[in-house]
Amino acid sequence: SSELTQDPAVSVALGQTVRITCQGDSLRSYYASWYQQKPGQAPVLVIYGKNNRPSGIPDRFSGSTSGNTASLTITGAQAEDEADYYCNSRDSSGNHLVFGTGTKVTVL
Amino acid sequence: QVQLQESGPGLVKPSETLSLTCTVSGGSISSYYWSWIRQPPGKGLEWIGYIYNSGSTNYNPSLKSRVTISVDTSKNQFSLRLSSVTAADTAVYYCARAHVEKVMDNWFDPWGQGSLVTVSS
Numbered sequence: 001s002s003e004l005t006q007d008p009a010v011s012v013a014l015g016q017t018v019r020i021t022c023q024g025d026s027l028r029s030y031y032a033s034w035y036q037q038k039p040g041q042a043p044v045l046v047i048y049g050k051n052n053r054p055s056g057i058p059d060r061f062s063g064s065t066s067g068n069t070a071s072l073t074i075t076g077a078q079a080e081d082e083a084d085y086y087c088n089s090r091d092s093s094g095n096h097l098v099f100g101t102g103t104k105v106t107v108l
Numbered sequence: 109q110v111q112l113q114e115s116g117p118g119l120v121k122p123s124e125t126l127s128l129t130c131t132v133s134g135g136s137i138s139s140y141y142w143s144w145i146r147q148p149p150g151k152g153l154e155w156i157g158y159i160y161n162s163g164s165t166n167y168n169p170s171l172k173s174r175v176t177i178s179v180d181t182s183k184n185q186f187s188l189r190l191s192s193v194t195a196a197d198t199a200v201y202y203c204a205r206a207h208v209e210k211v212m213d214n215w216f217d218p219w220g221q222g223s224l225v226t227v228s229s
Contacts, residue, residue, distance in 0.1 A: 031214075043153065045216065086152065096155070096166065100152075
């Protein structure tokens with residue numbers, strides 16, 4: 001089982017804000033990165049570090065951390081944001097990497 | 109920009125060794141970390157391990173006894189070998205550049221398109 005836990009599914013109305021969370025003890029020490037994966041496609045990095053977006057990622061995506069919980073927020077969700085989202089960080093030992101369980105985001 | 113492409117057999121028999129290669133184009137493989145990640149059908153992502161161009165490696169403890177990642181700088185490629193495979197190893201295997209230079213920070217970018225490997229007799 002993963003050391004990073006995510007809600008299996010969330011839904012958001014078009015244009016509204018949704019927060020996707022990732023919980024794990026290691027997040028008290030290490031940043032999470034976030035990936036968007038659409039059906040049949042490879043994951044795409046959307047947030048890394050404290051709150052950094054790679055080139056080409058819309059600024060409606062943002063990241064934050066509080067205690068043992070990292071969050072990915074989509075402000076003004078668009079239809080194209082419907083996808084699976086995964087967090088990634090280090091495990092509790094700090095020596096290895098681990099992915100979260102994944103969250104399916106549905107845009108209504 | 110850097111691009112990655114996985115290649116290798118799409119079908120492997122149980123108990124045999126899965127072998128995949130990732131070719132890096134648009135940049136040198138040297139001085140960076142490179143990783144393998146897999147995703148069983150309908151399931152989540154699992155980190156397999158990464159390698160630095162010097163040959164130093166770091167593997168997922170749950171797979172460590174069966175995994176070998178190697179690098180060939182002359183060909184700008186790195187490879188994955190997973191021994192004694194079972195049906196549970198059926199997955200899409202992705203290669204990616206791992207950004208793990210800073211302990212507090214780690215991320216994977218870019219990714220290859222993925223290669224489906226099925227374990228079946």
